Amino acid sequence: MFKSYSELNKALSQKETTCVEVVNAYIQEIDKRKSLNAFLEVFAESALKTAESVDAKIANGTAGKLAGFVISLKDNICFKGHKVSASSKILEGFESIYNATVVERLLAEDAIIIGRLNCDEFAMGSSNENSSLGYVRNPIQEDKVPGGSSGGSAAAVAAGLCLAALGSDTGGSIRQPASFCGTVGLKPTYGRVSRYGLLAYASSFDQIGPLTNNVEDAALLLEVMAGKDHMDSTSSSREVANYSKPEESGKKRKIAYIKETIDSDGVDPEVRASVLKSIEQLRADGHEVEAISFPYLDYMVPTYYVLTTAEASSNLSRYDGVHFGYRSESAKDVESTYVASRSEGFGPEVQRRIMLGTFVLSAGYYDAYYTKGQKVRRIITEKTEEIFSRYDFILTPTTPATAFGLGENIDDPITMYLQDIFTVQANLYGGPAISLPMGNHSNGLPFGIQLMASKFEESKLLSFSKELMS
Numbered sequence: 222m223f224k225s226y227s228e229l230n231k232a233l234s235q236k237e238t239t240c241v242e243v244v245n246a247y248i249q250e251i252d253k254r255k256s257l258n259a260f261l262e263v264f265a266e267s268a269l270k271t272a273e274s275v276d277a278k279i280a281n282g283t284a285g286k287l288a289g290f291v292i293s294l295k296d297n298i299c300f301k302g303h304k305v306s307a308s309s310k311i312l313e314g315f316e317s318i319y320n321a322t323v324v325e326r327l328l329a330e331d332a333i334i335i336g337r338l339n340c341d342e343f344a345m346g347s348s349n350e351n352s353s354l355g356y357v358r359n360p361i362q363e364d365k366v367p368g369g370s371s372g373g374s375a376a377a378v379a380a381g382l383c384l385a386a387l388g389s390d391t392g393g394s395i396r397q398p399a400s401f402c403g404t405v406g407l408k409p410t411y412g413r414v415s416r417y418g419l420l421a422y423a424s425s426f427d428q429i430g431p432l433t434n435n436v437e438d439a440a441l442l443l444e445v446m447a448g449k450d451h452m453d454s455t456s457s458s459r460e461v462a463n464y465s466k467p468e469e470s471g472k473k474r475k476i477a478y479i480k481e482t483i484d485s486d487g488v489d490p491e492v493r494a495s496v497l498k499s500i501e502q503l504r505a506d507g508h509e510v511e512a513i514s515f516p517y518l519d520y521m522v523p524t525y526y527v528l529t530t531a532e533a534s535s536n537l538s539r540y541d542g543v544h545f546g547y548r549s550e551s552a553k554d555v556e557s558t559y560v561a562s563r564s565e566g567f568g569p570e571v572q573r574r575i576m577l578g579t580f581v582l583s584a585g586y587y588d589a590y591y592t593k594g595q596k597v598r599r600i601i602t603e604k605t606e607e608i609f610s611r612y613d614f615i616l617t618p619t620t621p622a623t624a625f626g627l628g629e630n631i632d633d634p635i636t637m638y639l640q641d642i643f644t645v646q647a648n649l650y651g652g653p654a655i656s657l658p659m660g661n662h663s664n665g666l667p668f669g670i671q672l673m674a675s676k677f678e679e680s681k682l683l684s685f686s687k688e689l690m691s
């Protein structure tokens with residue numbers, strides 16, 4: 222199968238293949254790797270119909286810039302006329318009546334959407350073991366997790382079941398699975414990509430982004446998806462750059478690495494050694510790389526979970542067994558409809574986060590937790606902005622270690638939450654971040670390196686990432 226859109230586009234333009242043939246090949250691959258449980262549903266009929274239409278456009282020279290690009294969607298992104306469930310029983314059988322803005326923009330450029338992908342329920346998790354529809358396996362070693370919450374997206378791309386996938390990133394849910402599966406994962410600046418049509422987890426953190434085999438494809442997809450959307454008041458009106466045309470290469474950059482992320486006892490020795498080797502290579506290439514201290518590292522995960530669970534408790538209140546979605550058969554009155562439907566419809570991790578969020582928003586604890594969490598977020602943001610006033614990028618490992626075993630941490634929420642320790646900073650701050658595959662561990666599993674940039678500096682981030690991967 223094709224590893225980049227440029228390869229596919231060349232084959233299509235030279236008539237070596239057709240979109241219909243490409244879609245059929247992916248459908249066969251998906252069937253061969255059913256054991257991964259990455260796909261919840263394959264949109265074979267609509268994908269082949271779109272492929273026929275795109276083939277006709279290619280023939281008459283009217284095809285868009287994503288003609289034939291086969292993409293899958295995380296199961297929390299709406300696609301009109303297709304099911305979407307956030308991998309939760311509470312939305313079992315629900316069919317979207319509209320397209321997410323990102324879907325509209327991809328289809329307008331003749332991308333082909335081939336299916337919806339498994340994820341942690343309502344994007345809450347770091348291993349893809351919280352899905353009500355079964356866990357996803359890591360395609361490199363199937364007894365390992367693919368990461369979460371966009372585990373199905375990362376697994377599908379890594380296994381060659383689609384050319385790219387969309388995920389959502391609230392605290393690392395694109396970048397952490399990208400690291401575990403050996404793909405590129407990009408979280409754009411908050412507001413760079415419309416959230417309209419994304420089933421919300423934490424509205425001030427969530428961002429849609431691509432998982433791809435290379436930086437060039439991520440840049441192209443971002444270029445198509447980014448931009449102001451009147452359906453999302455938080456989307457930015459800033460002009461969208463030509464992300465697919467990289468900035469001048471060879472420019473020497475100033476890069477900071479957070480020494481606490483390297484020196485921590487929790488970081489795998491091989492991951493640490495690889496990051497240090499990358500730092501030395503950057504210096505050898507003429508870049509200025511300096512160690513900095515970030516004193517708030519231990520506060521980031523607690524702050525993230527206080528704030529995101531508070532937002533989740535509000536966002537998920539709409540799933541009540543009354544308006545739409547699952548309703549318990551044991552419901553007899555209003556109270557039992559709410560209690561039974563939500564107890565049966567939501568899984569244990571979602572229930573845990575709703576209860577935690579409700580607690581931190583309660584009258585007696587609002588100031589002690591939620592208000593304080595917002596203050597700490599402001600401090601983290603100001604410190605991060607101060608770093609970016611002096612440096613172009615912040616470099617860290619994406620994850621402390623490689624993918625862990627299925628079931629290994631499922632009963633330990635704290636260990637699970639700490640999987641996001643290096644990724645949550647970008648979400649608390651709101652800037653862009655990317656995970657790039659760094660190589661393979663001696664255990665055979667991949668791991669990534671993360672680069673963060675100042676808000677709306679995606680062009681610079683993607684250009685430098687492309688240099689690092691070349």
